[in-house]
Amino acid sequence: MITRFWAESATAVATMAFGLIIVYGALEFGIGWDSSGPQPGAFPFYTGLLVALASLGTLALTIGRRIAGNAGLQESFLDAERFKRVASFFLPLLAFVVLSVTLGMYVATILYLVFAMRFQGGYGWLPSLATAFGAAAFFYLALEKFFQIGLLKGPLEPLLGL
Amino acid sequence: MDNVASLMHGFSVALTTHHILLMMAGVLLGILVGVLPGLGAPNGVSLLLPLTFSMDPVSAIILLTSLYWGALFGGSTTSILFNIPGEPSSVATTFDGHPMAKQGRATEALSFAFLSAGFGAMAGVILITLLSGWVAKFALKFSSPEYFAVYFMTFASFIGLGGASPLKAIVSMGVGFALASIGMDSVSGNVRLTFEFDALLGGVSFLIAVIGLFGIGELIITMEEGLKFEGVQAKVRIxxxxxxxxxLPRYWVALxxxxxxxxxxxxxxxGPTAASFMSYAMAKRTSRNxxxxxxxxxxxxxxxxTADHAAGSSAMLPMLALGIPGSAxxxxxxxxxxxxxxNPGPTLFTDRPDFVWGLIASMYLGNVVAVIVxxxxxxLFASILRIPFAIIGPIIVAICFIGAFTVASKSFDIWLALAFGVVGYLFKKLDYPIAPLVLAMVIGDKAEDAFRQSMIFSQGSLSIFWSNALVSTLMAIGVVLLLLPLVGMIAQRLRGRTAQSTV
Incomplete structure (x- = not known):
C-alpha cells in the first residue's frame, strides 16, 4: 500500500527535478542581460527556480506534518485493489499508444476496443468486433472524409487501399 | 448606446441558418461531453479545436462556445439524475438536485436547474454587452508593464483565492510557464529547452496538456473508483x-x-466551480430554513x-477585452x-468588431438554443449513461488520443498526452490545481514578452512595475492576493491560541 505521505513526497521530488532540469536548460541561453534586454534563458530560469523552490516547500511541509503526526498522511493513496483497477486500465492504454505509433491509430483503436470489451468487459466476440469496427469506421468517415484530417496510419491501411 | 448598435450588428452576423445549426450541433456535442465522465468542457473544446482550423473564425467560435454551454448543462443533468457531477462545477448541484430526483421530482429539479442556469448565463452576457467595450477602451492605455501586472494579478488570485495549497498552485503555474517556453523564443528566435529532442522543436501544445490532464487523468481516476451509474428515470413533459x-420568479433573490x-x-x-460552491453556501446561510x-x-x-453559468459566461469578458482567460x-x-x-485583447474590438459582437450576440442565442435543446x-442523454462503462470508457480513450494526434499530426503528441494523463491523475489525487497550469501555458509567451519589454523600457529595473498609479495599483492588488493565505494562516493560529488560552 502506498500512503499519501509517499505519494506527496515523490510528486514533490519529481516536480522539483522538473524545475531543476528547466533551470539547467535555461543556463545554456544566458540568464543575464545583453544589448536586446534580458537574455532568452532568464524567464525560464526563474520559473524553473520557482517550481523547484515551491516543490521543496511542499516536501518540507509534508515531512514536517509527518513528524507532527498528521493522520491524513497515513491514509492510503493507492491500495492493492485500487492499484489493480488502475493497472488494468492503464496497461491497455499504454499498449494502445505503442500500437498507434507502430501500426497506426485505426488498427490500434480496433485492437484496443476488442480487447477492452471482449476480455475486460466480458462481451461476446460479435458485439466487441461490431463496436470496434463501427467506431473505427466512424472515425475514418468523420476525420478523413468530412474534416479532411489524416490520422496516423501503419503498414496495414495501404494493403486495404485506404 | 454604442454597444447596443454594435450588438444589433452582431445579431445580424450570428443570426443565420448556418450559425443556428452550428449552435445546435455545438450544444448537442457539449451535452454529450458534459454527460460523459472523463470528458469535460475544457477537454471537449480542445478535442474540437483542431477540426475548426479551416473554419471561418466567427463560425468556429460559435461552435466552441455553444459546446461550452452544452457541457455546462450536461454536467448538471448527470448531477441531478445520477448523483455524479459530469463537470467539477456541478458538484454543488448534486447536494439538492439528486435528493429531489429521488423524491420523484426529477423534472422539477432539471427544469429549475436549466432555467436558472439560463438566467445566470444571460446575466453574464448582459454584463459582457455593457462592459466589454468600456473595459477594452480602458485596456488600450495598457503597455507592457501594465499587462505584466494584470498577468501577475491573475496568477496571484489563483494562488491566494484558489483554495488549494498555495505552494502547489505555484508549482502548477510554474510548470505551465516552463512548458510554454519550450521551443522557439518569439523575441530572440532561439530554440530553447529542447534538450536536443527534435520532437520538442515546435513546443508543447496546451491542447495536448488539456487532453491529457483533464481527459486521460480524469478517466484513470474514474476507473480507480470503479464508477457505477445508478440513475433516476426522467421524462420531461412540457x-x-x-x-x-x-x-421560478419566487426565487428572485436567490437568482x-x-x-x-x-x-x-x-x-x-x-472560476465556475468556486462560484457554485460559494453561491450554495450563501443560499444556505441566508435561508430561513x-x-x-x-x-x-x-x-x-x-x-x-445560476452562479455556475453566470461565471462561465462572464469568464469570456476578461478573455475578450484583456486577453486573460477567467477559466480553463x-x-x-x-x-x-x-x-x-x-489577437485577443483590446485591439480585437477595433480590428474585428464583427467577430467580437457576433460572438456576444451568439451567446444570447446560444443560451436560448441550449435551454431548449x-x-x-x-x-436521450440519460440513456447514454446506461451504456456500460466497459464500452464507453475505451471509446473515450480512443477519442482523446485521436484528438491529441489531430492537433499537429505528430506521433510524439500521443506519448505526450499519455504523460500528461499520468501527471493529471497524480495532481488531481494530491489536490494540485490544474487550471493555473493550462492558463500559464496559454498566456506564457505573452507574459514573458510583457516582462521582457518592460525590462527593456526600464533598462532592467524592476521599479517600472511601480512607476505609475495604474500599474502600481494592479501590482498592489496582486501582492495583497498573494499574501491572503499567509494572513489566513496567522489569523487561524491566533484564534487557535486564544481559544486554547480561554480553555
Missing amino acids: SDVLRTAAK LRSSLIGIWMGITPG PAKFGKGEPEGVIAPE TAAVMMGGLMIWGL VLATVP
Whole structure:
C-alpha cells in the first residue's frame, strides 16, 4: 500500500527535478542581460527556480506534518485493489499508444476496443468486433472524409487501399 | 448606446441558418461531453479545436462556445439524475438536485436547474454587452508593464483565492510557464529547452496538456473508483417545465444574488466551480430554513446553477477585452483565437468588431438554443449513461488520443498526452490545481514578452512595475492576493491560541 505521505513526497521530488532540469536548460541561453534586454534563458530560469523552490516547500511541509503526526498522511493513496483497477486500465492504454505509433491509430483503436470489451468487459466476440469496427469506421468517415484530417496510419491501411 | 448598435450588428452576423445549426450541433456535442465522465468542457473544446482550423473564425467560435454551454448543462443533468457531477462545477448541484430526483421530482429539479442556469448565463452576457467595450477602451492605455501586472494579478488570485495549497498552485503555474517556453523564443528566435529532442522543436501544445490532464487523468481516476451509474428515470413533459418556470420568479433573490456571485467569480479568475460552491453556501446561510438544504430544496439547485453559468459566461469578458482567460475552458478558447490568427485583447474590438459582437450576440442565442435543446434531449442523454462503462470508457480513450494526434499530426503528441494523463491523475489525487497550469501555458509567451519589454523600457529595473498609479495599483492588488493565505494562516493560529488560552 502506498500512503499519501509517499505519494506527496515523490510528486514533490519529481516536480522539483522538473524545475531543476528547466533551470539547467535555461543556463545554456544566458540568464543575464545583453544589448536586446534580458537574455532568452532568464524567464525560464526563474520559473524553473520557482517550481523547484515551491516543490521543496511542499516536501518540507509534508515531512514536517509527518513528524507532527498528521493522520491524513497515513491514509492510503493507492491500495492493492485500487492499484489493480488502475493497472488494468492503464496497461491497455499504454499498449494502445505503442500500437498507434507502430501500426497506426485505426488498427490500434480496433485492437484496443476488442480487447477492452471482449476480455475486460466480458462481451461476446460479435458485439466487441461490431463496436470496434463501427467506431473505427466512424472515425475514418468523420476525420478523413468530412474534416479532411489524416490520422496516423501503419503498414496495414495501404494493403486495404485506404 | 454604442454597444447596443454594435450588438444589433452582431445579431445580424450570428443570426443565420448556418450559425443556428452550428449552435445546435455545438450544444448537442457539449451535452454529450458534459454527460460523459472523463470528458469535460475544457477537454471537449480542445478535442474540437483542431477540426475548426479551416473554419471561418466567427463560425468556429460559435461552435466552441455553444459546446461550452452544452457541457455546462450536461454536467448538471448527470448531477441531478445520477448523483455524479459530469463537470467539477456541478458538484454543488448534486447536494439538492439528486435528493429531489429521488423524491420523484426529477423534472422539477432539471427544469429549475436549466432555467436558472439560463438566467445566470444571460446575466453574464448582459454584463459582457455593457462592459466589454468600456473595459477594452480602458485596456488600450495598457503597455507592457501594465499587462505584466494584470498577468501577475491573475496568477496571484489563483494562488491566494484558489483554495488549494498555495505552494502547489505555484508549482502548477510554474510548470505551465516552463512548458510554454519550450521551443522557439518569439523575441530572440532561439530554440530553447529542447534538450536536443527534435520532437520538442515546435513546443508543447496546451491542447495536448488539456487532453491529457483533464481527459486521460480524469478517466484513470474514474476507473480507480470503479464508477457505477445508478440513475433516476426522467421524462420531461412540457407542462411540468412550464409549471416550474412559473414558480421560478419566487426565487428572485436567490437568482440575483447567485448571478452576482457568479459574475464576480467569473471575471476574477475564481472560476465556475468556486462560484457554485460559494453561491450554495450563501443560499444556505441566508435561508430561513437552512435545515432543508441537502434534502431536496429547490433553492439548493437554483443557487449553484445560476452562479455556475453566470461565471462561465462572464469568464469570456476578461478573455475578450484583456486577453486573460477567467477559466480553463476560456483559456483553451483563447488559445484557439490565437491559432485562428486573432489577437485577443483590446485591439480585437477595433480590428474585428464583427467577430467580437457576433460572438456576444451568439451567446444570447446560444443560451436560448441550449435551454431548449437540453430540455428536449434529457431522456436521450440519460440513456447514454446506461451504456456500460466497459464500452464507453475505451471509446473515450480512443477519442482523446485521436484528438491529441489531430492537433499537429505528430506521433510524439500521443506519448505526450499519455504523460500528461499520468501527471493529471497524480495532481488531481494530491489536490494540485490544474487550471493555473493550462492558463500559464496559454498566456506564457505573452507574459514573458510583457516582462521582457518592460525590462527593456526600464533598462532592467524592476521599479517600472511601480512607476505609475495604474500599474502600481494592479501590482498592489496582486501582492495583497498573494499574501491572503499567509494572513489566513496567522489569523487561524491566533484564534487557535486564544481559544486554547480561554480553555
